[in-house]
Amino acid sequence: MTHMPLKLENLPTRRDEAWKWTDVRGRVSETSAGLSVAGLPKFTLPDGITVSEVETDDLDTDSAMAKLARNFGGKVWAVSVPEGFSSDTPLIIEGLNRGHIRIRIDIAKGASLSVIEHHAGDAGGFVNVDMTVTLKAEAKFDRTIVHNDPADCVRIATAHITAWNDAAVTQHALSFGGALSRIETRLAGMGKHIEATLNGAYLLDDKRHCDMTSYIDLAVPDCTIRQAVKGVVTDKSRGVFQGKFHVRRPAQHTDAEMRHDALMLSDTSEIRSKPELEIYADDVACAHGNTIGQLDESALFYMRQRGIPLAEARALLTEAFVADVFDDLDDEDLRESLLGKIREWLKEG
Amino acid sequence: MLKINNLSATVDDGNKTILEALSLEVPAGEVHAIMGPNGAGKSTLSYVLTGRDGYDVTSGDVTLDGDDLLEMDPEERAAKGMFLSFQYPLEIPGVPTMTFLKTALNAQRRARGEEEMAAPEFLKKARALAKELKMKPEMLKRPLNVGFSGGEKKRMEIFQMMMLEPRFILMDETDSGLDVDALRIVADGVNKLRSPDRGMLIITHYQRLLDYIVPDRVHVLSGGKIAASGDADFAKKLEAEGYDAYAA
Known part of the structure; x- marks a missing residue:
């Protein structure tokens, strides 16, 4: 598959509501390394897990970054976790340093997988990681993200997670930002009684930027969601938090809490925060809190x-x-x- | 040891004068008490001596063992041996008491060019002192002062004081929030620290504490300066007669 080079106007800009504080177009130039090519991730697998390259044009979402990943990322790196699998050894993903990368993880019924992702880019690099994770019934997914880019590297890392009955998702993200970075997590609850913890912290200095965005879409009852994100900004850095819980009418007995707390250590740093609850079910407990303070x-x-x-x-x-x-x-x-x-x-x- | 000479200080960006040409000397080995009505400047004096932001010294000088305190940052004064037992000890969420104290002790030692205290020695000392002060061992693992009662916080101040073994001790309303039993335990701890090369200045509104920690000298702070001084019995007279006679 060969493609024309990426047209910069296809990148999200601040005119797109979901990207108003993270202007990708504004920070990427023709010379960014990895703009129109597929990246080459490195997987360290626990025994019993395989990864294969799969050719597919399937698109799980219609987001701009997912489309770009499909156009430029080449084959999908597909990790398959068999039924009942569990291991003390995590799956480690590295080599997320430039280019478009598509990863798919399928966790079968009752299986459990821990993943540690190291997001460390090249100088002047552009990275677009698009990950799709499916948890079948009673599956478990523990995800840890460590992110530290050079000051001139742009990164968008998106995960689309779909969870079925009694599945459990735990995510811990630690980011030190980059020129512009966004860690976006989209969780769709498809089966009842899902438990998810989505925590994160960003610590930014200089002119670094980190955006932690999440969208939790619940259409089934009895789910428990806990989200706590902490931010520390200093110098002229900028932290962005956008969190949304979308609780659809059938999602009764949802128990969901969202917190974002940020510390501003300098007058010139910036925090942009948008916590959102959109609730259509009438028997739920949903709360959100957002604070910005100093030491x-x-x-x-x-x-x-x-x-x-x-x-x-x-x-x-x-x-x-x-x-x-x-x-x-x-x-x-x-x-x-x-x-x-x-x-x-x-x-x- | 501690020499305060003609000290004047303001707050509110210089708009309010709290201390006016205050002079006081506490020789090594002595315990002095400062009493006085509310608003006399007692707490201001403790903050000026320890270097808190927002308190501006407009004249005078303060030395500890001959060294100019006013030139030093708060942490330098602490390393020099100045310890303040706070009227309202702060809660430090997320920082376990032991971590806090070990960091403080070793920072002071480093600043003085001394060797740091090793963890086993530190633990041993802390456990023994906690027992002496009848503190629950769990308190040492919890974040400093978080969820502690007023009395527990005051006991924790004394615990820190005994761990750090400062050269000079300032106590600001240490008896408030303590019941009689706790007051006795705290006073026993303080009395143990009395020594020929250590000085203490006890700031208190009530005479009660001075029944347990008997001072060598008692001063009345009024109108921003020392209005009168006497021996330990003078405190009893003040308690009985009030401060009206010394009003500024």
Whole structure:
């Protein structure tokens, strides 16, 4: 398959409502590396799992980025998880450094899969990862995203997750941003009694940008959704949170909570936040909360009075603010490694 | 040890003068108490001595063992040995008490060019002190002061004080929120820290605390300066007669 080079006008712009704070067109130029080519991801598989390249023109969504992935991403990398599968070893996905990449993960009935994605781009790179995940009944999917791009790399990473009866999805995303980046998670609840936790944290400095967008679409009863996203911005960075719970009429007894809390450590940084609840069912418990604040000056003075230098006091308070979105990560080593990255970032700041 | 000379300070960007040419000296080995009516500037004095933002010194000087305190950042003053037991101790969400204290202790040691305290030694000391202060061991694992009662927070201040072993101790209304039993435990802890090379300044509205921690000198702070001074019995007289005679 050969294609004409990507027309930049096909990229989302700030005139598209869903992209008003993340202007992809505005940050991509003809010279961005990987604009019109397929990327080459690297999979480290646990025993019993296979990955194959599948040629398909199927399109699961009509989003602009998914279309571009279909046009330029070539074959789909298809991971298949057999019925009842479970392993202590996660599937690790790397090599998400440039180009368009299509990944499909099918998790069969009662199977369980942990995935760790390392999103680290090339300098001047453009990355578009389009991932489709299907969880059959009673399947389990634990997803961890670690994202840190060069300051001139643009990345859009979208996951379309479809979950059937009694499936469980857990997601923890940690992002240090890039020139422009968006981690978008779309979850469609197709069978009753789904449980999902979608947590994340972004820590941004310099002129970095990170957008965490999610859309949870429930058309079935008895689902439980927990979402907590924490943000820290400093210098001239910009954090974006867009979260939407769409609770359709049959989705009775939905129990859903959405939180976004952000710390602004400089006057020149920016937070854009849009939490949305759209509810048609009448017997549900849905809540959302959104706060933007600064470090508590009294707490900082208290810590300094005990001898903790200002920079260290700020780092301790900031780490404590962010860390709790990772509290429920079962894999303790993984949690420690995420916290280690946060500490490193705080130290450099 | 602590020498305050002609200290004047303002708040509200200089619009309000709180301390006016206050002079006071606390020699090593002595415990002094400052009493006074509400609004006399007692808490302001503790914040000025520890370097809190928003309190501007307009004249005078303060030295601890001859070193100019006013030139130092709050953390430098702490490393020099200045400890304030807060009237309202802050809650530090997400930071376990032990992590907080170990960070503080070792930051002070580093600043003084001393070796850091190793974890086992630190733990041993903390556990022994917690027992002495009749604190539940779980308190040390919880985020500092989060969900603690007023009395527990005050006890935690004394715990920190005993862990950090400061050269000079400032106590701001330490007895508020404590019942009699807790007050006795706290006072026992403080009295243990009395030593020939340590000074203490106890700021209190009521004389009650001074029954348990008997001061060498008692001063009345009124109108931003020391209006009168006396021995320990002077506190009882003040409690009985009130502060009217010393009104500015």
